[in-house]
């Protein structure tokens with residue numbers, strides 16, 4: 092079974108494009124097992140060049156894990172990850188960047204954090220400083236340039252993590268719940284950064300719990316439930332008429348409790 | 364009881380008068396210990412950082428050995444360095460026994476495992492936090508090591524100060540390899556031991572006051588560093 096946006100071929104932009112145009116990144120039936128427990132099962136997705144793909148699902152569904160596998164930080168136990176049709180290697184990994192669920196900022200100033208990331212990419216001198224200044228300006232962080240990065244507010248830290256990743260000019264950017272815990276203004280600021288990057292051609296893979304954000308940013312959508320892909324396809328389609336029960340529950344803001352339960356009252360042992 | 368108060372009063376007199384003998388001893392102490400700690404850091408910081416960052420065969424063994432060596436009895440180190448430097452030892456031809464260099468070597472042997480073991484702990488903690496980010500960025504091994512050392516700078520300064528505190532207060536090893544020769548290898552701790560046994564309590568106590576002050580200053584530095592680190596969320 093191939094859970095691919097285009098397999099549900101009904102929307103306008105779909106069809107069997109996959110055969111004509113090679114996806115940028117593919118997960119071919121990947122599984123992941125840790126300590127004898129299978130955490131991901133047969134995940135088969137393809138990410139189109141330049142698209143915005145959302146990964147959605149409840150806590151513990153395996154979204155962050157999937158991102159780590161796609162980014163090559165972990166090796167799948169089964170199946171393989173392909174970058175432009177070839178096995179993911181160090182060079183391919185450098186064409187990607189990732190903003191982690193909890194942003195990891197160095198114990199240095201905001202400026203020095205940017206400087207470090209760009210130095211790793213081999214940028215030096217004036218070119219590097221110019222790039223840092225424009226990146227910080229794009230995120231509204233210019234006035235915080237000399238502040239220790241770790242005293243920034245949560246939203247500022249997230250913005251810094253996003254522009255730091257974008258400053259490395261990735262072809263593909265992974266974002267793991269970049270706006271969880273942020274106020275609406277900071278959320279909008281981050282979505283703006285993501286949209287700008289997308290407009291410049293950066294492929295986006297974004298994990299979110301937020302239905303509104305999914306509506307605003309989604310093109311393709313993958314719904315994960317307990318390590319399985321419950322549903323995948325064009326985001327608008329899944330948001331308007333979800334086919335699977337977990338996706339429907341998410342859209343309606345309900346908790347999905349399993350295939351045989353409709354509400355908390357049906358949950359075994361429930362006293363409600 | 365009056366001899367105690369006499370000694371105390373006299374010792375303060377010596378400290379305040381910057382007595383030349385006293386100054387010479389303090390100067391040598393500082394030179395020996397600072398050199399030893401500097402060299403120990405030169406070896407211990409990269410060694411500990413590598414042990415805390417990279418996975419290589421024998422990594423666990425290295426950590427266990429470093430931790431065990433932290434508690435090395437100084438007299439045993441003194442004996443070991445003595446055998447190494449004595450006329451018939453492998454380094455005998457260098458004729459280093461009973462010189463300040465010998466004391467530097469002894470203190471270095473005592474402090475290096477302390478610096479390395481504590482560095483490993485600090486760097487390992489930082490590494491577990493940074494490893495994925497570094498992997499994602501494609502940071503090379505040397506850059507990783509240097510970044511971890513730099514980001515751990517506050518904690519690592521504390522580590523160096525701990526090494527300094529241990530070295531400056533050390534007596535057993537330096538008395539064996541230095542010989543406590545007047546104007547040559549007499550440092551604060553060995554002088555205190557000698558002068559006390561000779562009954563010259565004034566000088567002994569003056570040095571005791573200086574040592575205590577140094578310990579106090581080192582601790583104040585550690586606390587100050589920690590406060591600075593916490594303020595910048597760098598701890």
Ligand SMILES: Nc1ncnc2c1ncn2[C@@H]1O[C@H](COP(=O)(O)OP(=O)(O)OP(=O)(O)O)[C@@H](O)[C@H]1O
Pocket residue numbers: 125130148149150151152153154155156157192
């Ligand atoms: N490297 C790993 N080794 C072992 N177990 C892991 C690993 N990574 C994740 N897990 C487990 O896999 C499950 C899914 O974790 P994951 O972090 O992917 O969830 P998530 O979908 O991102 O949830 P959330 O919405 O809370 O972020 C969890 O039960 C977690 O304990």
Ligand SMILES: [Mg+2]
Pocket residue numbers: 154155156192267
């Ligand atoms: Mg997660």
